[in-house]
Amino acid sequence: MNHKAPIYLFLLLIVISPMGIDIYLPALPQMADNLQTPMANIQTTITLFLAALGLGQLLAGPLADRYGRRPLILSGLLLYIFGSAVAALAMQIEVLWLARILQGLGTCAVSVGVMSGVRDSYSSERTASIYSYINGVICVIPALAPMLGGWLSETWDWRATFYFMAGYALFVTLFSLLRLPETRPSNTISSPKLINWKQYQPILQSHTFRFNAGLVMLAMAIIIAFVSVAPVRLMVELDLDPTTFSLWFGSNALINILGSFTAPIIIRRLGQSRALKLAIAMCTLAAVSILLLQGVDSPIAFMGPVFIASTGFCLTLAICCSAALAPFSERAGTAASLLGFFQMAGASTLIGIVNFLPLGSLQMMALFMSLPLLWYVVCRRKSNYEVCEN
Template identity: 35%
Template sequence: MRKLLLLLLLLVLLGPLGIDLYLPVIPHIAQGLNTQESLIQSTIPLFILVMGVGQLITGPLVDYFGRRPLALAGVLLYGLGAIMAAVAESSAMFVGSRVLQGMAVCCTTVALFSCVRDRLNGDEAARAFSFLNGTLNIVPALAPLAGGLMAAAFGWRAPFWALAAYAFLVLLLIALGLPETRPTGTRRALGLPLATYWQIVSKRRFLVFSLVNTGAMAMALTYVSLSSQVLMGDAGLSSLQFSFAFGANGFWIMFVSWIANRIIRKAGRPICLTIGTLLMAIGGLLLTASVTMSPLAWQAQWWSYMLPVAAACAGLAFLMGPAASYALEPYANQAGVASALNGFVQMGGAAAISLAFIALPIPPRISLALVMLLGGLFAITARYQVYLISQLSSRRVR
């Protein structure tokens, strides 16, 4: 099982690498392609949106063809998309490369979530999801700095050549080591299973727990999208200082995810959800207070932004593993379709929420605080759903 999780970790890293590696060089990309910086910046939520919507298509494919073929196809597309970005001579070509890479991550994400659901259940599945979600935060911890250093030495195209090299290394390792985990009883059908999608999403349990991860992902996406504006623009950090602040938060999430994994093992998923709910709400309240109640001199300091972010990101680490396992648990024979729908709700919903709040004519810190509070509200609803599940289980035992 450990070998499988390590291979799945290689797949899960493709998503954040596709975002964080080029964050510090966005101005250089815009300059190199003679386009507006806002257009290049918009490729971040576009990447997430394609990831989310595309999973509705890749979900049935991963059940029909299997986890391994979709994972291989996704990694191959990802490498081709990276090469396309590296050789882009126009903004249209660059945007197209991001769409292609978003489609690629649709395949790998559904495949890896389905693999976990195939092999694990309950607290074990929650711990696996928590491990994957936590460990991938080494990417925002190190990737911006690495991308900036590569661009400084070899130009803005270098990070994308690095992504291509990583993709083809992963392709080789997945081809040699990833087993097919699809159960023999999996329902297989080509085409969009709209009736099945509706049957799953209409279940209160699935929707409530999927929205938890939507709120958490929306918080992370809003933070990533606004961080350069707040930390470098408002707080006056240099690009190197920004990379260190951004990276430190990534290591913080890794550490908290390790703690969350231990708490799941010893106390179970409900306790983890409770802690995550409190931390997400605390982050939103702290950030709101820092804007509305603190002196202007404090608001210009980087820590007045990053401390509430750290609280909310700790909440994310506690929430995402248990929420994903609760959402997918009832769908052993529809793991691909259920994982795809969960990814669509999570990614598509997060992108929509993030874009909506960023577009509001309010300060960026308030935008992020509101998204944090919304994430806390989703988590509170999920915690109540856990209570209802436990009550129903008790009645059945009687």
């Protein structure tokens, strides 16, 4: 019989995902010098982590439905600890690449376990709030982790950041052994084959899933585009120094934190359908604003629209993650993994495709900010299915 897992434990678990990137960013130049390798090779460690996190979703979901959420999360934590230790001891860049892949796969297992565990433990109305809180915690890490990582690398060296990752994951593992129950419902459907088209088919055939997963992917694309465009716009085009850039960049993390923790209040007052329309309207307003202000050489002319879009992003994730998984209580792990795949791998692929277009930094941001409205209009015209209910 499944039990309800405490919300605070899900929040502690989800921290390892953003920590896997943000805490060691200040140490990248030191890593390149220490390992005597070009900076491009060090930056590849980020790409490999995200690729493993995205692609691993397709395997982690079926594992969660077959063996349970608790074994998947604990196995992911152990893999993450092992990968962190290997990274801390790495003397060659190739070893560090392998370690980052292991960390990404471990993070993937934990993330899928958390997302499906929330779906198992709480009602569809409650999950929207919890997913918003999870997003808020994820947004806290980019604001705080780089400062901690900078202190660790300056006090000791870059390896200390990976030892810290391993230490935190070990703490959460011990806590999970004591407090994490198995939440998988007794009616969960699992396939004899881990990768089987038939297990994904009923999910992909769902209008509700396709609509909401598409919005989650496009919302995440806005954030990834911002991370890619912000250094170019602020430091190259507007000539800001690194300290000023960090303050502006970090301010968006604060907006995301505020938006994530106020989203449940807005959803309760407006209902999911109206709140989603508000979120899409905010992204559209941001797209129009950033184009109208593109002639203004001021950071606020860029960051102001980004703040608006980020608030819409917080609402979208809270509503659409819950709505996408709501119909699949009997296969929540597989559905959560497929949602995560679209969110990470889909958004990253979309960013890569758009990068080939002859667009400036502001035009690229405006394009991504306008895509949620386009998706909403196209999906609602094709089907009368109620994609997001109160």
